[in-house]
Amino acid sequence: xxxxxxxxxxxxxxxxxxxxxxxxxxxxxxxxxxxxxxxxxxxxxxxxxxxxxxxxxxxxxxxxxxxxxxxxxxxxxxxxxxxxxxxxxxxxxxxxxxxxxxxxxxxxxxxxxxxxxxxxxxxxxxxxxxxxxxxxxxxxxxxxxxxxxxxxxxxxxxxxxxxxxxxxxxxxxxxxxxxxxxxxxxxxxxxxxxxxxxxxxxxxxxxxxxxxxxxxxxxxxxxxxxxxxxxxxxxxxxxxxxxxxxxxxxxxxxxxxxxxxxxxxxxxxxxxxxxxxxxxxxxxxxxxxxxxxxxxxxxxxxxxxxxxxxxxxxxxxxxxxxxxxxxxxxxxxxxxxxxxxxxxxxxxxxxxxxxxxxxxxxxxxxxxxxxxxxxxxxxxxxxxxxxxxxxxxxxxxxxxxxxxxxxxxxxxxxxxxxxxxxxxxxxxxxxxxxxxxxxxxxxxxxx
Ligand SMILES: Nc1ncnc2c1ncn2[C@@H]1O[C@H](COP(=O)(O)OP(=O)(O)OP(=O)(O)O)[C@@H](O)[C@H]1O
Ligand SMILES: [Mg+2]
Numbered sequence: 258x259x260x261x262x263x264x265x266x267x268x269x270x271x272x273x274x275x276x277x278x279x280x281x282x283x284x285x286x287x288x289x290x291x292x293x294x295x296x297x298x299x300x301x302x303x304x305x306x307x308x309x310x311x312x313x314x315x316x317x318x319x320x321x322x323x324x325x326x327x328x329x330x331x332x333x334x335x336x337x338x339x340x341x342x343x344x345x346x347x348x349x350x351x352x353x354x355x356x357x358x359x360x361x362x363x364x365x366x367x368x369x370x371x372x373x374x375x376x377x378x379x380x381x382x383x384x385x386x387x388x389x390x391x392x393x394x395x396x397x398x399x400x401x402x403x404x405x406x407x408x409x410x411x412x413x414x415x416x417x418x419x420x421x422x423x424x425x426x427x428x429x430x431x432x433x434x435x436x437x438x439x440x441x442x443x444x445x446x447x448x449x450x451x452x453x454x455x456x457x458x459x460x461x462x463x464x465x466x467x468x469x470x471x472x473x474x475x476x477x478x479x480x481x482x483x484x485x486x487x488x489x490x491x492x493x494x495x496x497x498x499x500x501x502x503x504x505x506x507x508x509x510x511x512x513x514x515x516x517x518x519x520x521x522x523x524x525x526x527x528x529x530x531x532x533x534x535x536x537x538x539x540x541x542x543x544x545x546x547x548x549x550x551x552x553x554x555x556x557x558x559x560x561x562x563x564x565x566x567x568x569x570x571x572x573x574x575x576x577x578x579x580x581x582x583x584x585x586x587x588x589x590x591x592x593x594x595x596x597x598x599x600x601x602x603x604x605x606x607x608x609x610x611x612x613x614x615x616x617x618x619x620x621x622x623x624x625x626x627x628x629x630x631x632x633x634x635x636x637x638x639x640x641x642x643x644x645x646x647x648x649x650x651x652x653x654x655x656x657x658x659x660x661x662x663x664x665x666x667x668x669x670x671x672x673x674x675x676x677x678x679x680x681x682x683x684x685x686x687x688x689x690x691x692x693x694x695x696x697x698x699x700x701x702x703x704x
Contacts, residue, residue, distance in 0.1 A: 468496060
């Protein structure tokens with residue numbers, strides 16, 4: 258045991274301590290919100306690498322968002338660095354897949370410098386595919402079709418499956434667009450976000466040596482927010498751990514929020530079946546909320562049908578009663594929020610002690626208007642991310658073309674910024690020529 262790490266366990270309650278220190282084999286930690294799930298993962302990583310002399314490079318921890326991965330790395334480093342141990346690989350599913358595919362993707366035909374198309378690039382590619390197939394129906398907006406394609410991919414359905422399962426001519430048409438989209442993606446030497454997962458599954462399925470390599474490398478795999486895994490993510494985890502079974506997942510079936518993009522609650526409900534001999538640990542003490550908030554949440558969640566029973570309790574204070582206010586419309590709602598904030602402020606609550614949550618970005622505008630009118634200073638968390646900003650994407654388009662001249666989506670962006678008087682008609686003629694010649698836009702333009 259390394260110096261200092263024995264004190265690690267003092268920060269944990271008894272079930273947390275058990276989850277952190279239990280030996281090899283499958284481990285399922287079921288717990289409600291704010292009960293220390295993420296803490297358990299971080300401490301278990303420290304325990305395994307600091308206490309059990311597992312090399313950090315033999316451990317993989319996976320989270321869902323970059324933010325969560327950074328936060329986890331921060332917590333783990335705080336525990337390990339004082340003992341002089343370097344933190345292991347803490348990655349999102351997608352960044353883990355990028356790493357795997359950069360290293361071994363060539364075995365399944367991926368170009369060495371494959372580009373990754375984001376939602377925006379995907380949108381343009383769908384738009385082109387719709388144009389090429391002359392799909393003019395109103396319902397076929399690039400956004401909705403892109404969503405449909407992502408749905409298929411998230412459920413691990415290929416173009417052929419989509420065609421087979423199509424009900425009626427409209428769905429058949431969409432399946433054709435899907436096919437064209439996939440062809441164009443491949444011709445551009447690109448993959449989209451969903452592909453990162455699918456290609457990794459494919460690699461592990463088809464190239465046993467690659468799978469064996471990662472099974473040997475990552476002797477322990479830990480997954481936070483397991484309830485949000487979709488089918489492809491489940492398969493990757495399963496492939497990596499089926500042999501050594503050193504898998505620790507933590508999750509809360511009641512917090513599954515990604516069904517729309519394929520999250521499959523069965524992954525958590527079936528864990529014990531998939532991994533016989535699973536050790537199950539429940540965490541039921543909540544550290545984040547007052548008792549009244551917990552009771553309200555429990556009353557709502559009680560209506561969920563597929564769930565694993567658990568009851569949250571807390572040593573925290575009773576707290577104020579939650580209020581429910583039903584407004585006529587979004588404007589009245591926003592005004593109510595603004596007035597409530599002014600009321601709290603009057604009671605001496607600092608501005609940064611107040612938060613407003615909303616469900617979709619589109620809802621923020623009305624709220625922002627009301628806050629501005631009421632002279633409430635505010636900041637928005639999230640918003641447009643760096644790599645999604647227009648000027649950044651414009652600059653990147655050039656860099657992408659340098660690395661990969663077949664990247665047609667980047668070509669279209671680059672040719673139009675800065676404006677060169679090259680209009681849509683010219684680009685369209687280029688595209689026709691490129692399709693006829695089976696070459697990239699850049700190659701045809703260069704001739
Ligand atoms: N044993 C403990 N003693 C004191 N504080 C704790 C303990 N366990 C967790 N906490 C604190 O409770 C809060 C919630 O912990 P954590 O984020 O790990 O919970 P979680 O279950 O992952 O939450 P979520 O459901 O939001 O993912 C954190 O501030 C954490 O530091
Ligand atoms: Mg957590």
